[in-house]
Amino acid sequence: MSSRRLTDLLSHAYLWFCLILFILPFLALLGYSVTGPGGAYAIENFKYVLGSFGSNLGWSFRISGLTLLLNAIFSLPCAYALVRFNFPGKRFLFSGLTLPLYVPGAVMGLSLVLTYNFTYRLTNSIWGLVFAMTVGTFPLMLTPLVVALKDLPPVYEEAAQCLGATKWQTYWRVVFPLIGPGLSAGLLLSFIIVFNEYLVTLFVHPTGVTTAPLRVFNLVRTAGLQPTTAALAVTMQLISFVAVLAFFRLFGTRYLKGTYLI
């Protein structure tokens, strides 16, 4: 066996080793989630996912959906202003806007509880939770949008304007479609974070609203690790996987190769 072939084989083996190492915890969880009493195979653990856990997943989806919507509405004009206009303190402002990324969840939760004390309504509605999530994931949405807009030469907007398009028509028909991959990347990152976030939720969730990750956390704390809880956790994980795979399928290669814009 030549040394070249040996190196190939070793590097290949190393990659597999890394892969297994990193997905091992997930595999353990997957195994546990289908374990019944006495170690028997029990896929029926998953029936709780649609049953009593269904409402938790429902809340998670609702919170994520509202957060993504709010986030898109806030960050699109923000990113556009940051890229297309020149004003003093632009860099400082951008750094400031990405700050929530570096704030630990517990600190964020505490500060939000303090803030919400002034407005009791927020503490008791899901909007309090949605705002908290929006603040936390805003930078994840903003950054890919800024990158996508920077990659988009202004000439397309100028061409649209010269062809008679109004500002709004230019945004809707030219700018938004062309930054679609950036927007999707932002939505995906935010979705994965919001959907799986439990710490901030723990601080600001209104009574009666228990998201899936919070339910997992509560169950593990009160009842220890049950296979049914593992089933919920696996379901959450699969939802995140599917979101990522869908992104790569739709935009991934085209966007990553940079061939999207001619």
Add this chain to the structure above:
Amino acid sequence: MSRVRLTSITKTYYGATLAVDNVTLDVAEGEFVTLLGPSGCGKTTTLRMIAGLIEPSAGQIFFDDQDVTFIPPNARNIGFAFQTPALFPHLSVYDNVAFGLSVKGRDKTQIRNRVEDMLMLVELAGYEKRFPAQLSGGQQQRVSLARMLATDPRVLLFDEPLSALDKNLRDTLKYSILDLQRKTRKTAIYVTHDQSEAFAISDRIVVMNAGRVEQIGAQTDIYLRPATPFVAEFIGANNSLIGKVNTVEPLAEGARVTVIADGVTLRCQTPAAFTVGDSVIAYIRPENIVILNDGEASNYTNILAGTIDRVIFEGATAQLRVNVNGREFRADVTCGQRLSLGRQHGPIRLGFNEVTLIGARQ
């Protein structure tokens, strides 16, 4: 199809840099006018102000009698060709050409007919379903021409649309642009730094430098009668000599003048009035200089003796670098002429009639 007028258009950046300085221009209906100048001369800024993409700091822009100075580009009804085709990459050729009509809310059948006509015009019928990335550079630029013509604009504006293409394509496309303009009889303003392009397609040329208009005129005016030293030096190649007017003999029109420049006496006729002692720059075009054989009699008004330093073969022509009194002259000769000289170096005589005199800036 509008007349376009610019009155004292000025653009300053940050209140300091003068990008465009007091440009006044009147383009007639259906005329093809080219703004020509080196990069940074303000030609593109001027064009973008006509389009409305930049607001002027002072002055006014009129389309016919309508003051459009502060009207946004989407309300001006213009066609603008950018340096890149700038086709929307997410839209098909059809949707690109239809864009201008569709944002104006025209009905579907009307749009379809117009798009078909336009693609026919640029000889790209059948390409409707392609996407820009599937077209060659030349095809993309033709689609962009179809797109800008589809809305039936009042004025066509071109910002070096061919600069990104290779030379052969540039040569064909510049005539396509001219043909389209002639067929549609639209007013066109074209920006380029390429003289041959400007000379090939324009009715009139506006030579710009450092934000100012140096000269406006037809090709022959610009080429044969440059108004300023900048134009004389920028257009084509020129031998320039700085000297003083020695004698002036007035004629019915203009005057017969002799100039002593760099130790050489030049005789010429000039339409402008000079007086003895004026500082002037004399320009002699290399292609107007003829090489005289030894002893050959001639009736050129100016005959200078010199020696050939260097011969540069350029294909159809050859450049001779001739040393006259220690000063280098460039003379362009056809290759046949060069071969008939029989030798490449040695004494030679240069004959020419035409000398352009321009008063030197004091």
